[in-house]
Amino acid sequence: xxxxSLAEKxxxxxxxxxxxxxxxxxxLPGGLTNPERGALLRAALAFGPVPPEECWVCGxxxxxxxxxxxxAWELARPYEFHTFLFGVHLSPRLEATEEFLAERFPSPWAExxxxxxxxxxxxxxxxxxxxxxxxxxxxxxxxDVQFLxxxxxxxxxLQVNPAVFYGRYRKLVRGIAQTAWTCPxxxxxxCGACGGTGKLAAASVEELVxxxxxxxxxxxxxxxxxxxxxxxxxxxxxxxxxxxLTVEGPRRRRVDLAWVAEExxxxxxxxxxxxxxxxxTPELEERVKSGKFAKRYLAKVSFSAPVAExxxxxxxxxxxxxxxxxxxxxxxHRRADLVRRRRVLAAQGRLLSPTEAExxxxxxxxxxxxxxxxxxxxxxxxxLAALLGTAATVTELDVLDILDDxxxxxxxAEE
Numbered sequence: 001x002x003x004x005s006l007a008e009k010x011x012x013x014x015x016x017x018x019x020x021x022x023x024x025x026x027x028l029p030g031g032l033t034n035p036e037r038g039a040l041l042r043a044a045l046a047f048g049p050v051p052p053e054e055c056w057v058c059g060x061x062x063x064x065x066x067x068x069x070x071x072a073w074e075l076a077r078p079y080e081f082h083t084f085l086f087g088v089h090l091s092p093r094l095e096a097t098e099e100f101l102a103e104r105f106p107s108p109w110a111e112x113x114x115x116x117x118x119x120x121x122x123x124x125x126x127x128x129x130x131x132x133x134x135x136x137x138x139x140x141x142x143x144d145v146q147f148l149x150x151x152x153x154x155x156x157x158l159q160v161n162p163a164v165f166y167g168r169y170r171k172l173v174r175g176i177a178q179t180a181w182t183c184p185x186x187x188x189x190x191c192g193a194c195g196g197t198g199k200l201a202a203a204s205v206e207e208l209v210x211x212x213x214x215x216x217x218x219x220x221x222x223x224x225x226x227x228x229x230x231x232x233x234x235x236x237x238x239x240x241x242x243x244x245l246t247v248e249g250p251r252r253r254r255v256d257l258a259w260v261a262e263e264x265x266x267x268x269x270x271x272x273x274x275x276x277x278x279x280x281t282p283e284l285e286e287r288v289k290s291g292k293f294a295k296r297y298l299a300k301v302s303f304s305a306p307v308a309e310x311x312x313x314x315x316x317x318x319x320x321x322x323x324x325x326x327x328x329x330x331x332x333h334r335r336a337d338l339v340r341r342r343r344v345l346a347a348q349g350r351l352l353s354p355t356e357a358e359x360x361x362x363x364x365x366x367x368x369x370x371x372x373x374x375x376x377x378x379x380x381x382x383x384l385a386a387l388l389g390t391a392a393t394v395t396e397l398d399v400l401d402i403l404d405d406x407x408x409x410x411x412x413a414e415e
Contacts, residue, residue: 003025003028003041003109004041004044004045006024006025006105006107007021007024007025007041007044007045008045009105010024010105011041011042011045011047013056013105014056015050015051015054015055015056016038016050016055016056016057017038017050017051017052017054017055017057017058017062017063018034018035018036018037018038018039018042018049018050018052019034019035019038019052019058019062019116019120020038020055020057020058020062020113021037021038021041021042022034022035022036022037022038022039022041023038023110023111023113023116024101024105024107024109024110025037025041025107025109025110026109026110026111026116027108027109027110027111028109034111034116051063056097057097057101057113058094058097058113059091059093059094059097061094061113061117061151062117062120064154065117065120065121065124066124068121068124068149068156069121069124069125069128070128071155071156072086072121072125072147072149072156072158073125073128073129073132075147075156075157075158076145076147076158078251079144079145079160079250079251080144080250080251080252080253080254081136081143081144081145081160081253082135082136082137082144082253083136083137083138083139083142083143083144083145084122084125084136084137084138084139084143084144084145084146084147085122085138085139085140085143085145085146085147086118086121086122086125086146086147086148086149087118087146087147087148087149088114088117088118088121088148088149088151089148089149089150089151089152090113090114090151091151091152092152094113094151098112098113117149121147121149122138125147126138141282142161142282143161144160144161144163144253145158145159145160145161146158146159146161147159160249160250162222162246162247162248162249162250163217163219163246163247163250163253163279164244164245164246164247164279164280164285165213165244165245165247165257165277165278165279165280166242166243166244166245166276166277166278166279166280166284166285166288167240167242167243167245167257167261167274167275167276167277167278168239168240168241168242168243168274168275168276169205169209169226169236169240169241169243169272169273169274169275170236170237170238170239170240170241170272170273170274170275171205171230171235171236171241171271171272172235172237172270172271172272172273173235173271174232174233174234174235174396175201175202175203175232175233176201176202176203176204176205176208176232176271176272177201177203177204177205177232178204178205178206178224178226178229178230178232179204179205179206179207179223179224179226179229180199180204180206180207181199181201181204181232182198182199183197183198183199184333184334186198201232205224205226205243205272206223206224208264208267208268208271208272209224209245209264209272209274210222210223210224210245212260212263212264212267213245213247213255213260214247215263216252216255216256216259216260217247217250217251217252217253217255218250218251218252219247219248219249219250219251220248220249221247221248221249222245222246222247222248223245223246224243224244224245224246225243225244225245225246225288225289226241226242226243227241227242227243227288227289227291227402228241228295228365228402229241230397230399231370231397233396233397234397234398234399235397235398235399236398236399237398237399237400237401238296238399238400238401238402239275239401239402240273240274240275240276240402241399241402242288242402242404243288244280244285244288244289253279257277257278258277260274260277261273261274261275261277291404292364292365292366293365293402293403293404294345294362294363294364294365294403295362295363295365295399295401295402295403296360296361296362296399296400296401296403297359297360297361297362297363297369297397297398297399297400298358298359298360298397298398298400299358299359299360299361299369299370299373299394299396299397299398300352300356300357300358300359300394300395300396300397301349301356301357301358301359301373301384301392301393301394301395302355302356302392302393302395303354303355303356303357303388303390303391303392304355304390304391304392305355305390305391306354306355307351307354307355307357307388307390308354309351311388312349312351312357312388313349314387315384315387315388316347316348316349316359316384317347318382318387319344319347319361319372319382319383319384319387320344320345320346320347321343321344322341322342322343323341323342323343323344323363323367323372323380323381323382324339324340324341324380324381325339325340325341325342325367325368325371325372325379325380325381326338326339326340326376326379326380327339327340327379328368328370328371328376328379328380329376329377329379340366342363342364342365342366342367343363343364343367344361344362344363344364344367344372345362345363345364346360346361346362347359347360347361347362348360359373359384360400362403368380369394369397370394370397371383372384373385373392373393373394374391374392374393374394375392
């Protein structure tokens with residue numbers, strides 16, 4: 001069937017608006033909008049105009065576009081956003097009409113009504129923003145705000161998507177976890193094991209940093225995702241550990257990140273520092289969450305018996321290479337009990353006394369350094385303790401660097 005014959009049948013079937021008539025021929029060349037195409041076909045076939053609200057196809061949906069765009073703006077007005085996206089939940093009547101059109105008036109040039117409605121809403125909303133002195137663009141990937149138009153209820157819903165920031169944190173004192181560390185014995189209710197606090201660490205980087213981000217953005221909540229984590233009793237030094245900070249329901253997205261970093265430093269009395277803060281792109285998020293990079297540690301070690309210099313240096317050299325490591329006993333209650341193979345890339349150390357030493361280790365992501373020293377009752381092979389033939393314990397542990405030469409690192413096992 002040629003387009004004019006099909007258009008004539010559609011016009012004869014009942015009152016149809018220009019957008020609905022035109023979208024049955026949307027894929028034809030010409031560079032016209034659906035309403036423009038519909039108006040031309042109507043004029044060419046000598047049919048008179050139809051008020052949009054009387055259309056038997058959409059039921060007046062296209063006449064409601066401006067009103068729905070206005071509702072969307074009223075919902076979004078309090079929020080800063082630079083990208084948006086519309087979605088439409090079709091009414092049962094319109095879904096049935098679409099099926100009827102496909103069966104009785106099949107067209108190889110047709111565009112789905114949902115696609116046309118979404119585009120028309122986006123155009124009307126963008127024009128309304130311009131009149132209000134604001135601008136925003138459609139983003140099909142990760143928009144700042146999303147709107148859902150429910151045609152049956154004649155309602156518009158707003159979803160404010162999170163704002164995500166990238167940075168690196170330095171943790172310069174011991175006793176601070178990365179995220180809130182809920183007591184496994186009482187699960188946060190408070191018991192003797194946790195001193196009634198419900199937590200095994202008094203504070204966390206997340207708890208210290210998040211309130212500042214919420215103040216800056218006007219958000220309602222959020223969470224921190226670190227590229228791996230160090231124990232609460234370990235410091236994070238050097239360039240810091242990469243992290244993502246997600247803020248839910250932000251009212252502001254462009255914030256003074258220099259102020260955020262300085263405020264965190266001030267409120268924590270220098271215990272936590274934030275470096276290289278910036279908005280996170282999707283690519284950056286993926287690299288933080290999925291990459292795996294080597295790391296460098298400095299451990300202070302205590303021995304149960306005096307150790308000779310020559311034996312110590314021989315044992316340190318014996319750590320370089322593949323390590324067979326079972327999930328440590330101390331984390332087995334919350335991590336899968338597996339045997340992993342990781343590599344120590346470099347090791348050097350010095351005796352501070354016959355029963356104390358400093359050990360610097362460079363290793364692959366996922367290696368538990370405390371157990372590399374202690375052996376974890378045979379769970380880690382080889383270990384410094386086994387190579388020396390005497391018990392060895394890490395008394396202090398610092399992460400000196402995350403070796404992310406590509407610029408960003410990804411998750412590791414908990415040390």
